[in-house]
Amino acid sequence: MRKLLLILSLVILILAQGPLQSLIYKQREIYKLLPPIDVLVLYQLMPAEAITITLVGTMLGGFRGVAAKMLWLKSDEYWHSGRWYSMLPIMRTITWLDPSFVQAWDTAGWHVAYNLRAEAKTEEEQDEYVRRGCEILEEGIRWNPKSWQLLFQLGWTHYDKSGNLAEAIKWFKRARPLEDWKPGDLPRTHHMIAHAYERLSDIPMALKTWKDDFKYEHYCGANKGAVETITERYVVPWKLMEQGRYEEAIAWMDKLLEREELRHSSIVRHVLAEIYRRMGDLETAQAIMEQWSNKNKLDAGARYKAKLWKRMLEEKKSSKGGLAGTQAQP
Amino acid sequence: MRVVWVIARNTFHEAIRRKFFWVIFLFALVAIASANLFSGIAPGEEKKFVFDFGLGSITLFGMLIVVFLGATMIPSEVDRRTIFTILSKPVRRWQFLIGKFLGLALTTLVTVACMGALLIAVHSYIAKGLDINVVKAVVLAFFQLLIVGAIALAASTRGSLAFNIVFAVLVYFVGAQSSSLLTLAEPEKHLAHAHTQHVEPVSWKAYVFRGVLKTIYWLVPHLDNFDVRQAIVTDSVVPWQTIFNCILYGLLYCSVLVIVAIVLFQDQEF
Numbered sequence: 007m008r009k010l011l012l013i014l015s016l017v018i019l020i021l022a023q024g025p026l027q028s029l030i031y032k033q034r035e036i037y038k039l040l041p042p043i044d045v046l047v048l049y050q051l052m053p054a055e056a057i058t059i060t061l062v063g064t065m066l067g068g069f070r071g072v073a074a075k076m077l078w079l080k081s082d083e084y085w086h087s088g089r090w091y092s093m094l095p096i097m098r099t100i101t102w103l104d105p106s107f108v109q110a111w112d113t114a115g116w117h118v119a120y121n122l123r124a125e126a127k128t129e130e131e132q133d134e135y136v137r138r139g140c141e142i143l144e145e146g147i148r149w150n151p152k153s154w155q156l157l158f159q160l161g162w163t164h165y166d167k168s169g170n171l172a173e174a175i176k177w178f179k180r181a182r183p184l185e186d187w188k189p190g191d192l193p194r195t196h197h198m199i200a201h202a203y204e205r206l207s208d209i210p211m212a213l214k215t216w217k218d219d220f221k222y223e224h225y226c227g228a229n230k231g232a233v234e235t236i237t238e239r240y241v242v243p244w245k246l247m248e249q250g251r252y253e254e255a256i257a258w259m260d261k262l263l264e265r266e267e268l269r270h271s272s273i274v275r276h277v278l279a280e281i282y283r284r285m286g287d288l289e290t291a292q293a294i295m296e297q298w299s300n301k302n303k304l305d306a307g308a309r310y311k312a313k314l315w316k317r318m319l320e321e322k323k324s325s326k327g328g329l330a331g332t333q334a335q336p
Numbered sequence: 337m338r339v340v341w342v343i344a345r346n347t348f349h350e351a352i353r354r355k356f357f358w359v360i361f362l363f364a365l366v367a368i369a370s371a372n373l374f375s376g377i378a379p380g381e382e383k384k385f386v387f388d389f390g391l392g393s394i395t396l397f398g399m400l401i402v403v404f405l406g407a408t409m410i411p412s413e414v415d416r417r418t419i420f421t422i423l424s425k426p427v428r429r430w431q432f433l434i435g436k437f438l439g440l441a442l443t444t445l446v447t448v449a450c451m452g453a454l455l456i457a458v459h460s461y462i463a464k465g466l467d468i469n470v471v472k473a474v475v476l477a478f479f480q481l482l483i484v485g486a487i488a489l490a491a492s493t494r495g496s497l498a499f500n501i502v503f504a505v506l507v508y509f510v511g512a513q514s515s516s517l518l519t520l521a522e523p524e525k526h527l528a529h530a531h532t533q534h535v536e537p538v539s540w541k542a543y544v545f546r547g548v549l550k551t552i553y554w555l556v557p558h559l560d561n562f563d564v565r566q567a568i569v570t571d572s573v574v575p576w577q578t579i580f581n582c583i584l585y586g587l588l589y590c591s592v593l594v595i596v597a598i599v600l601f602q603d604q605e606f
Contacts, residue, residue: 012599019592024554026585030561031515033578039567069396071388071569072374106384106569152571 074104111146136167157181169310171206205307207280209244252285340435347439364397384569390455398481406488407500448478469568479586480562486593493601511559521549
């Protein structure tokens with residue numbers, strides 16, 4: 007009888023454990039308390055390898071962080087000896103062992119999007135490396151959502167390498183309200199949002215962002231100069247475009263292009279292409295961006311737009327059986 | 337109740353007289369106190385390093401202490417034949433086991449309190465102030481170790497010394513990674529959570545494999561419930577509600593293990 011009572015109480019306790027564990031698991035998911043295992047990486051691995059990684063990680067237990075720091079020193083050795091491809095698995099192991107190691111995420115993302123991209127032979131390979139670099143940074147942000155460093159780095163990689171300016175603005179904006187600023191981080195982020203709007207050819211938003219910057223920095227040559235320049239150069243053609251007076255807006259932009267100091271300006275080309283696009287002449291807009299991206303390899307935004315619009319034109323062509331009327335201008 | 341308390345007190349005194357206890361305990365204290373000396377390999381992250389290393393020392397060395405103490409508890413009494421003297425007195429077997437468990441819990445409490453106090457002192461010195469999250473982590477580490485001790489004690493009612501140690505250490509390793517078992521058993525759920533649409537069809541082998549993983553997940557104690565290191569090093573919040581639920585889970589699991597130990601011990605013949 008006593009044994010039966012014991013077994014009964016055992017069953018009750020085991021049954022009570024289930025709902026409590028489910029509650030704890032939910033809370034751990036919400037508050038990001040789950041152990042640092044990347045499920046996507048695990049899923050891509052064979053189960054045996056995944057289990058090995060899991061068990062080795064457990065055996066290291068509280069010393070994961072220490073192991074990660076040791077590997078970090080090792081990756082530095084690889085860096086100095088030029089073994090760039092060997093660095094990547096080490097860096098991924100570091101981020102797996104210690105997902106809160108922001109510097110490791112930052113360096114891994116940058117290394118893939120910049121150094122390995124530079125080594126790639128074809129444009130497709132280059133794009134693939136940039137995409138993978140961005141993925142690493144996004145994964146790092148999932149673990150460290152408050153890290154200005156990672157959010158800014160991802161915004162910068164989109165701005166500077168992938169050329170997806172809308173994505174760049176999204177990540178820069180997420181980096182903006184953080185509290186863990188170092189001196190200079192806030193204006194730097196704010197300026198980058200404004201620059202991205204300029205290249206995205208959203209002149210009203212670029213102007214607004216630069217003007218908002220006055221609130222953060224009472225005196226800064228950059229914001230003052232930018233407001234003056236944008237007002238002088240782009241506000242008029244923008245308004246003309248909005249009124250549907252495209253020819254006048256284009257004439258204004260052509261005059262700007264004749265100016266010596268604007269011969270190498272990216273923004274003039276971006277705004278001009280945007281006017282053509284809104285006018286419905288996507289072919290000319292695409293040609294402007296393609297020509298400019300061939301001339302200025304550093305303008306990732308132009309390259310991105312040229313590719314995107316080219317794809318749109320091809321889709322349009324294949325769906326309509328050819329475009330009529332519009333001619334690309336040199 | 338008095339009988340239980342006497343056994344608990346004796347167990348505690350016996351534990352702190354053991355040489356291996358002092359070797360591991362002092363080694364842990366030295367490791368925690370010197371954590372700051374190694375923090376040079378993580379420039380700018382000294383606070384995080386000290387916490388990570390210190391809590392790692394508490395759980396690892398604490399685990400060794402509770403496993404060795406728990407695993408030797410009954411076999412040593414049998415070897416020295418003291419168990420016959422105790423059980424021939426008006427002491428019931430369940431009283432003996434509960435007394436042993438409480439003695440082990442007291443030893444664990446004192447050990448973790450000392451190591452935890454040292455970690456809090458070193459961390460507060462580096463962080464220039466007390467971080468309540470470190471206290472929370474130490475409290476959770478105590479309950480985690482309590483479960484490990486209860487496992488070792490339950491095993492020691494039937495198994496040999498070597499078996500008890502290996503069994504408790506293995507359960508600790510698997511239990512400390514139990515949520516990863518669930519991840520491996522239900523990858524689609526987690527992939528869906530990660531906003532990924534690509535899901536492969538499941539083969540029958542994978543289906544069986546996942547079934548085994550899920551069974552292990554529900555059998556082992558979820559020791560990673562007590563690991564809040566990730567949240568603390570990223571300065572995230574560890575809510576009191578979670579701490580309370582984890583403590584409740586720890587107490588519940590210990591109760592289950594003690595009852596299992598009593599059931600196993602009832603029919604044990606010496």
